[in-house]
Amino acid sequence: MLTSQLKTAIDRLWNEFWTGGIANPLTVIEQITFLMFARLLDIDETRHEKMVARVGTGFGRQPNKNFGPDQQDLRWGHWRNLGGEAMLTHVRDRVFPHLRDLGGRGSTFGEYMKDAALFIQKPSLLVSAVTQIEQLPLANSDIKGDLYEYMLGKLTTAGINGQFRTPRHIIRLMVDMLEPRPDETIGDPACGTAGFLVGVMAWLLEHYSSPELIETHEDGGRSYPGDRLEPWREHIQNHLFYGYDFDATMLRIAAMNLMLHGVENPDIHYQDTLSKQFPEKYPRQAEAGFDLILANPPFKGSLAEGDVHPSLLKLVKTKKTELLFIALILRMLKTGGRSATIVPDGVLFGSSKAHLALRQHLIDHNQLEAVISLPAGVFKPYAGVSTAILVFAKGGHTGQVFFYDVRADGLSLDDKRQPVKENDLPDVLEQWRNLSSPPGAGAGGEEKVAMERLTDRTAQAFLVPAEEIRANKYDLSLNRYQEAVHEVVRHDPPQEILARMKALQAEIVGDLAELEGML
Numbered sequence: 001m002l003t004s005q006l007k008t009a010i011d012r013l014w015n016e017f018w019t020g021g022i023a024n025p026l027t028v029i030e031q032i033t034f035l036m037f038a039r040l041l042d043i044d045e046t047r048h049e050k051m052v053a054r055v056g057t058g059f060g061r062q063p064n065k066n067f068g069p070d071q072q073d074l075r076w077g078h079w080r081n082l083g084g085e086a087m088l089t090h091v092r093d094r095v096f097p098h099l100r101d102l103g104g105r106g107s108t109f110g111e112y113m114k115d116a117a118l119f120i121q122k123p124s125l126l127v128s129a130v131t132q133i134e135q136l137p138l139a140n141s142d143i144k145g146d147l148y149e150y151m152l153g154k155l156t157t158a159g160i161n162g163q164f165r166t167p168r169h170i171i172r173l174m175v176d177m178l179e180p181r182p183d184e185t186i187g188d189p190a191c192g193t194a195g196f197l198v199g200v201m202a203w204l205l206e207h208y209s210s211p212e213l214i215e216t217h218e219d220g221g222r223s224y225p226g227d228r229l230e231p232w233r234e235h236i237q238n239h240l241f242y243g244y245d246f247d248a249t250m251l252r253i254a255a256m257n258l259m260l261h262g263v264e265n266p267d268i269h270y271q272d273t274l275s276k277q278f279p280e281k282y283p284r285q286a287e288a289g290f291d292l293i294l295a296n297p298p299f300k301g302s303l304a305e306g307d308v309h310p311s312l313l314k315l316v317k318t319k320k321t322e323l324l325f326i327a328l329i330l331r332m333l334k335t336g337g338r339s340a341t342i343v344p345d346g347v348l349f350g351s352s353k354a355h356l357a358l359r360q361h362l363i364d365h366n367q368l369e370a371v372i373s374l375p376a377g378v379f380k381p382y383a384g385v386s387t388a389i390l391v392f393a394k395g396g397h398t399g400q401v402f403f404y405d406v407r408a409d410g411l412s413l414d415d416k417r418q419p420v421k422e423n424d425l426p427d428v429l430e431q432w433r434n435l436s437s438p439p440g441a442g443a444g445g446e447e448k449v450a451m452e453r454l455t456d457r458t459a460q461a462f463l464v465p466a467e468e469i470r471a472n473k474y475d476l477s478l479n480r481y482q483e484a485v486h487e488v489v490r491h492d493p494p495q496e497i498l499a500r501m502k503a504l505q506a507e508i509v510g511d512l513a514e515l516e517g518m519l
Contacts, residue, residue, distance in 0.1 A: 013132045017031065017032070017129070031120060037050065038091075040260055042066075042075045047098075055215070071098065079095065084123030084127045087127060088120070089446035100114055100375075112254075120295035166196070167411075171294075172199060175404065177370070178338055180292055183232055183235065185239065185291050185292075186290065189295055190244070190273065190275040190298060192250050194255075198257055210227055227279075230459050241263055242267045244271040244278075244288070245268075245271075246272045248270055274312065275307055287332065289334070290337055292337065292338055293337070293339040296342040298325075315331075317353070322344055330394055335394055341389070363474055365396075366393060366394055366395060366396065367393040368390070369392055369401070370390070372388060372389040374388060374389065378413075380415050380417060400463040402435055403462055405460045410424055462482070
């Protein structure tokens, strides 16, 4: 979490941009992001150099990653100490062209960086911004995400148009539950800054690295070389990740985010995936194109039916984006493909025809695997709405649905979101994995205990048969099936309570008399 000192540093930097003539909040975020990216490239290059020195080339590793031998003057460490005019000229005329060319001609990164420009006109503002960014702990990936989230909090539109990050620990839970493979095709139809796609890449690096090659840093973080991903290198770089959004700034940041995580040419595109144009422009991805989809689509808007592709309206006739995106994800998945998607609670129990039709389709014509109910404060300070994670597979049929009542996620559920001891997320994953592969399988005893535990409706985790869900009009709200624990409260007889009250009153009268005597 950010300290008050770091928040003050960002506030000071933000104010300097404002007084320096850059007042548009998105422009401020974009310019700060460019400079942070320039520094992160240098940090990444230094780590890459150390890793190559230790383990050699492999999985696309070359002696130079972000800067060629004749481009060392473009590294942050070289130009951050230049004087004002010299720095402004160097960054504008040399560094930014390098950022635009990083991904190579025809690459996704190049597509979204082609218009990247330095809007800072005052040398003093650039020097001050560079000095302050140098002090930020950007090598810490968690802090980097928090810094960005804090900047987004300054947008008046944050939380209204969906421009905020899904917390990384929620992303990690969803990725852990799906367990992606490097030979799959993975997408996000509303990718924003590509948090889910980056989460998948981080998971793959962690799970496909030889233990002896993992490096631990002074701050406790680890670098995973991903050496065991080498057989899928070309697929990972060009065909594993797909993301779509209709905010060009978010896509630009997504491209930078993925490049810093080793993905040089993801398929990231400016596209409204609910529209009629999506299947026309990207037919292979729009229908049965993905093995996995992870998403937190916007769920506060509504669309005119004329703008929505007919195939989605055929499944669920509605203007509500939260329902349309589930229909879209089902269309985008291959048969047998799986998704973990965040939805508002209204999707679980809404009584409209569209709500009922969608839930019936999930249960009767697909395999709904899990409903993970999240506490209302997970997306604070942007939104206090209650949400849930739906885990489902396309096709097949639903037998039993795994429900989990998450009451704590390791952070306070107020606007401050400070770390707390209570955290149900590790247990969510443990219960989920035990359900798929119970401990003691084959021995009988432990497996039976595991399954019996999931029949206790007073617990946080339990299973509900599809037949029972159908009988309840396909209601997926956890409260419909969870049983409350009623504690028997015993009271003393009224005569004893009255006697104690009389004794207390007599004591008060005595104390008052004693006080009156003292006066």
